[in-house]
Amino acid sequence: MSVNGEAIVRMRNQATALRAVVRGPIVWVAAGWLMTGAAGAQAQELPSKPLNWPASLPAAVSSSLPLPSDEDGLTSFLKGRFLVGVNLTHGLTPEDYVGSRWSVSPFFRNTPRRVGWGPSFGLNWFTGDIDVVVDGVRSTIGEVKVRPIMVGVGYTVNSGRARTTISLVGGYAFSSAKVTAALPEGTTAAINITDSWVVRPNIGVTFAMTRRLALVGSIGYIYTNPTITVNVTRPGRTAASASGAYRADYVNVTVGTAVSIF
Numbered sequence: 001m002s003v004n005g006e007a008i009v010r011m012r013n014q015a016t017a018l019r020a021v022v023r024g025p026i027v028w029v030a031a032g033w034l035m036t037g038a039a040g041a042q043a044q045e046l047p048s049k050p051l052n053w054p055a056s057l058p059a060a061v062s063s064s065l066p067l068p069s070d071e072d073g074l075t076s077f078l079k080g081r082f083l084v085g086v087n088l089t090h091g092l093t094p095e096d097y098v099g100s101r102w103s104v105s106p107f108f109r110n111t112p113r114r115v116g117w118g119p120s121f122g123l124n125w126f127t128g129d130i131d132v133v134v135d136g137v138r139s140t141i142g143e144v145k146v147r148p149i150m151v152g153v154g155y156t157v158n159s160g161r162a163r164t165t166i167s168l169v170g171g172y173a174f175s176s177a178k179v180t181a182a183l184p185e186g187t188t189a190a191i192n193i194t195d196s197w198v199v200r201p202n203i204g205v206t207f208a209m210t211r212r213l214a215l216v217g218s219i220g221y222i223y224t225n226p227t228i229t230v231n232v233t234r235p236g237r238t239a240a241s242a243s244g245a246y247r248a249d250y251v252n253v254t255v256g257t258a259v260s261i262f
Contacts, residue, residue, distance in 0.1 A: 077113060077161065077208050077211075078113060078212070078214055078260040079211040079212060080212065080259075080260030080261045080262050081110065081113070081260075081261075081262050082108065082109070082110055082260070082261050083107075083109055083111050083206070083258040083259070083260055084107075084108050084258060084259055085106070085216065085257050085259060086104060086105070086107070086256050086257065086258075087104070087254040087255065087256035088102065088104055089102070089103050089104070089105050089124075089252060089254045090102045090103075090253045090254075091103075091126045091127075091128060091250035091251070091252050092250055092251040092253070093128060093249065093250040093251075101128065101129065103127045105127075106123075106125075107122070107123055107124070107125075107254075107256070108123055109121060109122050111206070111260055112154070112156040112163040112165045112204075112206055113163075115156050115157060115163075116155065117154075117155055118153070118154060118155075118156060119152075119153060120153055120154030120165065120167040120168075120169055121149075121150055121169060122150050122200065122202070123147070123148070124148055124150070124200060124220065124252050124254075125145065125146065125147045125148070126145070126146040126147075126252065127143060127144070128143065128144050129142070129143055129144075130142040130228070132189075132232065139181065140180075141180070141189050141232075142177055142178055142179040142180050142181065142189070143178065143180050144175060144176070144177040144191070144193050145176050145177070146174075146175045146198075146224060147173065147174045147175070148171055148172065148173040148174075148198040148200070148222065148224065149171045149172060149173075149174070150170055150171035150198060150199075150200055151169055151171060152168050152169030152170055153167065153169075154166060154169075155167075161208045162205060162207045162208075163205070164203070164204070164205050165203070165204050165205075165206070166202075167203075167204070168200075168201050168202075169199070169200050170197070170199040170200070171197075171198055172195065172197060172198065173226070174195050175194065175195055175196070175226050176193065177192065177193040178191065179191060184234075186234065187232065187233065187235070188232070188233045189230065189232045189233070190230070190231045191229070191230050191231075192229040193226050193228045194226045194227045194228075195226065196224045196225055196226040196227075197224065197225075198222060198223065199222075199223050199224075200221065200222045200223070201220060201221055202218055203219055203220070204216065204218035205218070211260070212259060213257070213258075213259060214257065214260060215255075215257055216254070216256050216258050217255045217256075218252070218254050219252070219253050219254075220251070221249070221250075221251055221252070222249060222252050224249055225249070
């Protein structure tokens with residue numbers, strides 16, 4: 001091959017290489033344009049306003065339980081668990097030689113705060129006169145005090161600010177006696193009384209004036225049977241003694257006021 005022929009072949013090869021170099025970027029640019037154009041044709045226009053989701057809050061659930069009133073709870077009655085007060089008491093005893101009298105005495109008991117069955121207890125103290133026959137004349141020479149401590153069960157009904165309780169309690173009565181009358185000169189007397197068991201059915205009413213102050217009243221029958229011994233000594237005569245189981249049971253009527261504590 002001549003020199004001119006080699007030059008022509010070399011020029012053709014350079015032209016082919018140049019076309020390959022230029023064609024590559026053009027192909028990539030065209031492919032990119034086609035892809036972006038197709039994606040733009042398929043794209044959707046976003047809304048100019050935010051989406052409005054139809055969501056709502058759940059409604060409040062109403063309770064089907066009734067609210068307690070003052071009468072159902074304890075707000076209209078006494079606040080404390082116990083009552084401490086003073087009673088005006090009258091004991092009516094069937095025993096001829098044990099007299100009855102009105103007396104003022106303290107008391108302590110539980111407050112009937114709830115209706116229905118519940119515990120009950122009482123301290124119904126009783127003071128009575130002791131009569132004996134001296135020289136054929138019946139005279140009051142002393143007094144006895146019966147102090148029972150009783151526990152039991154009771155049933156309470158509700159009536160607004162009042163509570164009515166029917167109860168049955170029992171326990172033990174601590175008793176004492178002493179001579180209180182002025183005896184003739186040279187005459188002496190001594191009175192002894194034993195402790196005894198006691199039982200008491202009772203109906204009581206408690207009315208709440210305020211949350212801490214109450215009016216109370218009751219009527220009950222206290223049964224106890226102590227032994228009372230009376231010794232009388234007179235100058236120049238044989239000492240006289242009388243002993244027996246006296247009926248110290250009595251119908252107890254009380255009315256008073258009390259403070260609710262604790």
